[in-house]
Amino acid sequence: MPVAASSVANNPDPYVNEYVTMTGAVEANLSKTSFSVDQDKNKPTGKDVLVLAPTLQKAADANSYVTVIGQLIKFDEKDIAARLKDYAIDLSPADIAKFKGKPVVLATAVINTAGIDIAKKPIPPMSADDLALQKIMTKLPPAQGAVRKTLDSKDMAGAKEQATILKQAFTDIETFFKAKNNAEALKWASEGKNHAESMLVNLGLSNIEAAKTSITPLGATCASCHGKYRERMDDGTFRYKPDF
Structure with a gap:
């Protein structure tokens, strides 16, 4: 919901609990993860709106316009703690008192005049686990x-070659998740390997149609595991999500 900072300051109630795209000028940087926004960059109006940006990477430029995207609520420490479980409010006691009960945007993005989202978390480097999984996963x-x-072209030799690659990849994935004591992911990897083995058995019997029946469930095991234990980064790479 597009909205101006002045509209929020003057009448916040229609926007409470809504996800807004708010524009305004940075009035003051209040902490490492918070700042206030006013409508007029040339002079304070006394009607500034608080922005909490837990992932803020740098201070917003004072008196410059920003576009803030996030959920708007009324400032309440307990409510914010419940919504942002990994975030600790770093405002001063005076600012906490000042903004209590007033509108605050829980920002997921803060875009400056250069078009840069200064609340965007940097992409973490790939760990040894990430690199190991990537090496295996890219084969699938x-x-x-x-x-x-x-299989569609009835190329038996080619199908056996590819099914063997799939079986080995799932075997390697089994080894990875066994070392991580991740029973659920290990189960999915074993199911994938079983589908590849079934494909090979049916190909050995020259039963192409039966071999084809393993394709869809094999892909489903990939999707299940990938959806839960892999996280896509903005650059298209993936990171391993451990089973905690």
Whole structure:
């Protein structure tokens, strides 16, 4: 919901609990993760709106316009703690008292005049686990596509080759998740390997149609595990999400 800072300051109630895109000028940087926004960059109006940006990477430029995206609520320490469980309010006691009960935007993005989101978290470097999984995972999509193509064209030798690649990849994934004591992901990896093995058995019997029945459930095991234990970064790479 697009809204001006002045509209929020003058009549916040229609926007409470709504996700807003608020524009305004930075009035003051209040802490490492908070600042206030006013409508007029040339002079204070006394009607500033608080912005809490837990992932703020740098201070907003004073008196410059920003676009703030996030949920608007009334400032209440307990409510904010419940909504932002990993965030600790770092405002001064005076500012906490000043903004109590007043509108605050819990920002997920703060875009400056250069078009840069200064609340965007940097992409973490790939860990040894990330690199290990990436090496294995990148084998799966091309092998899945190729095995489908070779089965459709009745290329038995090609299908066996791709199914063998899939079996080995799932075996390697089993090894990875066994070392992590991740029973659920290990189960999915084992199911994927079983589907690849079933495909190979049916190919050994020259039963292409039966081999094809393993393609869809094999892909489903990939999707289940990937959705829960892999996190996509903005650059298209993935990170391993441990099972805590």
